[in-house]
Amino acid sequence: MGKKPKDESLFIRGHATISPVIRHRRSSRPIDDADIGSRPKEACSPSKLGSRDYSGHSPPKQISGKQGLGRHGQIRHVQEISGREASFCPLPPHLSPHTMTALNAIGAIAAAVSGGRHVVVSTSTSSGRSLCYNVPVLESISPPSSTSCALYIFPTKALAQDQLKTLLEMTQGQSNNNNSHVSIYDGDTPMKDRAKIRDSARQLITNPDMLHMSILPSHAQFRRILSNLEYVVIDEAHSYKGAFGCHTALILRSHPKFIFCTATLANPKEHVMELAKLDDVELVNNDGSPCGAKHFLLWNPSVARAQERRPSPVQEVSYLFAEMVQHGLRCIAFCKTKKLCEMVLARTREVLDETSPELANSICVYRGGYVAEDRRRIEADLFGGKLRGVATTNALELGIDQAGRSGRRSKEPISVYVGFEGALDQYFMNFPQKLFGKPVEHCQVDSQNHKVLGQHLACAAFEKPLCPVMVALKEKGCLVNNSGVRKYVGPDNKSPSRTVSIRAIEHDRCKVIDKQGYRVLEEIEESKAFFQSDIALPPTSASSSKTGMVRTTAQANSCKVTTEWACFDRIWKSNNVLSDSIEVDLPPYSFDTQAAWVTVPKSVRAAVEQRKLGFQGGVHAASHALLSIVPLHMMCSASDLGTWCADPQQTSKTPERILLYNKHPGGIGLASQVKLLFGELLIGALQLISTCTCTNLDGCPNCIQSFACSGYNKNLDEAAAVLILKGVIENER
Template sequence: MRDWCPMSPNPHSQEDLLDRLIAAHGRPDRVTHVRRIPPRRGRPTIWPDWARPEVVDAFRAVGVDHPWEHQALAASAAASGRSVVLATGTASGKSMAYLLPVLTALLEGTRAPNGRGATALYLSPTKALAADQIRAVDELRAAQTGLDPVRAAAYDGDTPVDLRRWVRGHAAYVLTNPDMLHRSLLPAHRTWSAYLKALKYVVIDECHTYRGVFGSHVAQVIRRLRRVCRRYGSDPVFILASATVSDPGGAAARLIGAEPDDIVAVTDDASPRGALTFALWEPPLTDLKGERGAPVRRTATAEAADLLTDLVVDGVRTVAFVRSRRGAEVVRVMARDQLERIDPGLAERVATYRSGYLADERRGLERALHDGRLLGVAATTALELGVDVSGLDAVLLAGYPGTRASLWQQAGRAGRAGQAALAVLIARDDPLDTFLVHHPEALFDRPVEATVLDPDNPYVLAPHLCAAAAELPLEESDLPLFGPVAAELLPGLVRRGLLRKRPSGWFWTSPERATDLTDIRGAGGQAVRVVEEDTGRVLGTVDAAAAHSAVHQGAVHLHQGDTYLVRLLDLADDVALVRRAAPDWTTSARETTDIRILEEVRAEPWGEGRLHFGSVEVTSRVVSYQRRRIMTGEVLGEHKLDLPERSLRTRAVWWTVTPDQVADAALDDTDLPGAAHAAEHASIGLLPLFATCDRWDIGGVSTALHPDTGLPTVFVYDGHAGGAGFAERAYATAPSWLAATRDAIAACECEAGCPSCVQSPKCGNGNFPLDKPGAIRLLTVLLQGREGELEGQAQAESDTCEQ
C-alpha cells in the first residue's frame, strides 16, 4: 500500500491497450461495455506539527513531499488518542497515515511502568502484506538514520523460534496476523507483558477482509486483546484501514467492540488518481457441447491467459487475478507456453502468486514483484490486498471476484501514483458473471456491500470465551466487552465441563489448549502437506477443508507451472503424495450433499408457499471426479472416490411450495426435481448481488420431497460452521433476490439451460437433472404467492381502517 515507490513509465495509453486487445486474434464482439473513470487531482496539505521531524524527513527522503488531506486528518485523529478508520481508495497512501503517528510514538520514548518504550501492533490478513510493511519501514529507516531506534519485526508462522524470543523482548513495532494473535501471542501474554503494558497503537490493515465467520472470529480475538491490555494497564488506539468498506465507522466499531461514536471515519480521498478504463469482456461460445448438450463458452482462464500473453509481449506490467489456486497455475502455464514460442525471455518473466507456497518461495516472488523483474503475474486473492506492486499498467480479472469491494480492490492494483490504468473483467460461464457483463450498472453504479459479521454468533463466541478464560479468569466486569450473548453461554460451557464457576469468576479447566477449540479461518483441521513422492520435497500445503476436492487420488495439482498427479491422499497423516506428469486435462471433484433442519428461527407465508430461516446440518461427501480438457472444459470421463463424509452445522434459508402450486406451475413428478435443482443453482449464483458473499461461500440442496418439510424444498446455506450471515441476508432480501433469479434465468438466450443461467461449476450431481423452463415457472408461482400475501394484508388493513 505504499505510495512512495518509484513508478515505471506507462508505454501505452489505456484506450490504445484496449483497442489492441480487441483487434488481436479476432475479438471485436467480446467487449460488452467500457466505463472510463476520469482522473482526479490531489489535495495536498502541510505536515502536522506533532509529527517527529525524523519521521517527516524520512518520508521526504523517499519522495513524499507532503501528505494528502485525508492522510493528515486520519493521522492527527490517532495522535490525539481517537480510534480512526481510514476508508479511501487503493494506493491513496493509507500506510503513511498510520505510520506517521506510530513511528512518532515509537520515537517519543514514552515510558511505561516497566521502563520499556511505547510499542505498536500491526495486524494484516496475510503474511505477504505484513512482509511488505516491513519493507516499507526498512526503506524509511534506510533513508533517515534518525529512525534507527525503531525496531520492527514480523511475528508469524514463518518466524524461527529463536527470533520469536527476540521479537517479544525487543521489537517495538510487531507485525503479525489474527491467527498468531489468537494461537500464540494472547495465550502467552505473560511473556509479552512488557510489550503489552506499553502498547499504544493497534493497526488493522485491510479491515474489509474481516467479514463473515472469519471476521466474527477476528472481532472476538480483538476483544480478547483489549481485555488483556486492560489488565496490564494499557488502552491502545486502533487505526483501521481499507480501500473498500461500506459504513466504515459502523463496520470498524463492530470489529473492535466499540461504539460508532468512538470511531473517527475518514472517507474523503484527497489523493490523485489516474484515469481508469474498465472493460467488461465475455468470452465467445465454442463449437463444443458440454454436459446434456449445452453449448460451451470459452473459459475465463483461457481468455485471461491469451490477454496476459498479449500484454506481456507489449511490455505492459499486468496482474491477472484468478478465482482459484489451480486456475492461477493454469493461466501461468498457458501464458508461458505461448510466450515460449514468441520470446523465451519473456516467458521467464511470468509467474504465479498464491497462498500455499512455502515461505522462501513466497518471499522470493514478493521481491521479484517489488523490483519489477516479473512482468506478468497470475495471482489469487493473496495479491489482492495492499502488497506493493509498483507501476502496474493493467489488471485482468478472470471472473467476478464475488463482491464489488473485491472488484475495486483488485482493479485498483493498477494505475498507482496517478498513472492511467486498464482493468478488464472477463466473465466466467456463470449466471452471475453473465448477468454483470450485460448489466454494468450493477457494478459501476452501486456502492460496495455492507460488511457482514456477527461476533455474537454462539458458534464463534463460545470458544473465544474459553480462550479468554484460559488467558485470565473471566470476571463479571469482562462480559460487556464480549457482547450481550456472553452471559447466556457461560452456564452451558460450565455444564460441558469446559469452564468452572468460582466466586471470583470463570476458569478454564482442561489441560488442552483452549485455542484449539476453534480455527478462526474455518479451515477445519490440519493443513495437508503436498509432497513430491520421488524426492520427499514438500511443495506446499492445502487447507483441510479443501483437501478432499483438491488433492484426492487422481487429482491434477499445479505448482509454479509444473504439473503433478496425486497418487495418494493420506488423511491420517495429512499428506498428499504427488508425481510429475504432463496431462492435457484437469480434474474437478463432485460431491453429494444432504441437509437436515435443526431449528426454524423465522418463517413467513408466501401464499401457499413459505419462506424459512434457521439452523441446519449439512452432510457432504466427495464421491468422484471428472477429467476435463484444459482449453475447452470438455468432459473426458468420471472416476469414483472413497472418501469419508463431513458434516457442517450452519444457517440456511429455504422455501417450500405445495402440490397445488406445483400443479399451477405445470410441473409433474418427473419435471419437479429438475425445476427445483435449476432454481437452486441460479439463486446461489445471484445471491452475491444481495449479500457480501462469494458463490463458494454458500451451498444449496433441492429436493422434490424433503423429509423434514414433507414438501418440495429448496435450501441455500452458509458454508461456514455456525453461519456467516449470508443466509440471513438472503431471507431479508428474498423478494428481490428470487425475482432477480427468475429474471436472470428467463433472460438467458439458451434453450435448455447453460452455465450462464442454471448450470453450476460446483454441482455434486453433474448438473442433472435441470429444467430451465420449469425453474422459471416454479419461481413465478412462489413470487406470485408472496404478492398475493401482501395484497391480502393490505386489504385486511384497509378493512380494519374502514371499521
C-alpha cells in the same frame, strides 16, 4: 488525440470461478492504496476500441484489430470511470520536524487520532490510507522518553512485507532511527530472531492467526509490548467477514486506540464497532487523493468458444497474458486457485516458447505454500522489474480491489475483466451496469456465534483463569477449580489455540488413514470428509440435504441442516463414465445454523404442473440461480451459503419454498442480510436465467447449474424456474 499518455497498466480479471488479473506497475515498489467510482458508459465495439490511446501508444493489433484476439467479439463492454484532482489541507502544527518534512499531506486523520478516539478510515484504494496510521504511530514513539508501542495487524503476509518497507522508508534519516524498532512477527519469522524481536520491537507487524496462536497464548513473553500499547492498527478491515470475521471479533478487544483502515464500504463504522466491540468510532471518509481516469473492458471468452475458437477460458487468459508480456508490460495475473495459477503459467509459457522463447522464463507463479525465502525473492523480482509477469492467488493481493491499484499519480490504467463459465460472470457480461452501477456493499460480521464463542472461551481460559463458572467447558474436562477460579487444563494441557483455526468455524475432523501402512494421510472437516478426500470415492447424486425449520412463519430463522449419503459412484477417470455404485451405511451429518426463505404460492405450483413442468426441478434451478447472484449484493464467498438441492430419488413432498442457508455451524449473520435482499435476489435470478442463450432443459453453468450442487445438477428445470420466479416476484409485490 489531445490526451495525455496513460499509464502502461493492464488488468485481466476473471471473476467468481477464477479471477485472473493482469496489471503493470511502473514503480519499483508495491503500490500504496485508490477506489473506483462509477460512471455509466456505452459499450464499445472492438473496432472502436482499437482507435483509443490506452497506454501512450496504440493498443497491440493482436488484441484489438480485426485479426487480433478480440476479433470474435469477446469485448462486451468498455467503461470509463472519471478521475479526480487532488485536494490539500495544511499539515497539523504538532507534528515533529522530520514528519513535517517527509509528508505532503495527511488529511483529517491527525485531528481524530490526537483526540484520543478510535478511528476508521474508509477511502478508496491508493488514497494513502497507510499514512493515516503510520504518522500517528511514528509521532507517538519518536520522543526519546517514549516507551509507546504499536501493533500492526494485516490479513496477509504480502501486506505485512509491503508495510515494513514503507515504515523503514519513513523512518530513514531520523536521528533516533533504529530498524530493530520495526519488526514482522509471523510464521515466517525465524525462531532464532523471535526473542530479540519480543525484547526490542516497538512496532510489531503480525496477522490475526499469529496473534491468536502465538502472541496471546504467550502474552507473558510480550508483556513489554502489550503493556505499552498505544495504537492497534487493523488494516484491510473489510477482509474480516464470514468465519474469519467471527473469530477475529473474539480475538480483538478494547485497547487504548484502534485505527482501522478499509476499502470503501456502506457501513464502515458499524462494521469495525462490531469487530472490536467498541461503543463509538470516528469515521474519516473524505478522500482528497488524486486519481486518473480508469478504463475497464469486459472480455467474454464464451463468445469465442461458441465459434469453436478456444478450448477453454484459461487459454484465452493465457493468450492475453502472453500478449501483454511480449509488449513490455509487467503484469500480475490473479487466479482463484493454486491449480489455475499453474495452468495459466504453463499455457502462457507454451505460447511464449512459440513466439518469444527468450521471455518464457520472465513469468512465474506466486502462491501460498512457498517458503518465505522464495516469496520474498519473487516479490523483489516482480517489483524490481526482473520478472515481467506473475500468476498468483490472493496471496499477493494488496487489498480488496486489485484494479483500483493500477495507475497511480493520476496516470490512466486499463483493466480487463475476463468472464468465465459461471453464472455470476455471465450475469456481469450481460448486465455490465450491475457491476459498475451497484451501490457499495455492506460488510457483515457476527460476533455472537455460540460455536465460535465456545472455542475462544477455552483459549481465554488458557491465557488467563476465568472467574465465572463455565459449565460447558467443565463438562468437557477442560476446566478445573483452582482457589475459586476456573483454570484451563484440557487435553495434555496444551494451548487450545493450536486446535482452533480462525479461518473456519467447524473443528470436528476426520482422519484419512492408509489401511496398509496404518498411516494418517490427512485430516479434513467432518462435513467435507465424504466430498473432499482425494482418496475416498466421490459421493453419488443420491446424497441429499434436508432443512428442518424451527418456525416456518418468518422469512429468516434458525434451522437444522442434515446431510445423508446413500452410496458412492465409481467413475472411470479416462472417460468420466460411471462404473458402478456402492451403497454405504454412514451416519447423517447435522448442524444448526440460520436460513432465509420465501414461500412459493400454491397457485404458482399449480401453474407449473399444469404445463407439465417439474416443480421440484424448478425450485432446485431457481435456488441455484439465487445462490449465484448473492455475491453481487453482499460481501460473502460462494462457500458461505447453500441451498436445498433436489434428489431425483426423493419420495417426500418437495418443499414449497426457495431457501438459502448458512453453511457455517451457528451461522455468521448472513441470513438476516439475505432476508432484506430477497426481492433483489429474485429479480437478479430471473434476469440471469432469462438472458442465458443455452437451449438445454436443465440449463448450463452460466445460468442454473452449480459446481456446489450436492445433487450433481440433476433434476433441474429451467422453464419451471422462470415460471416460479415470476410468480414469486409477482406475489411479493
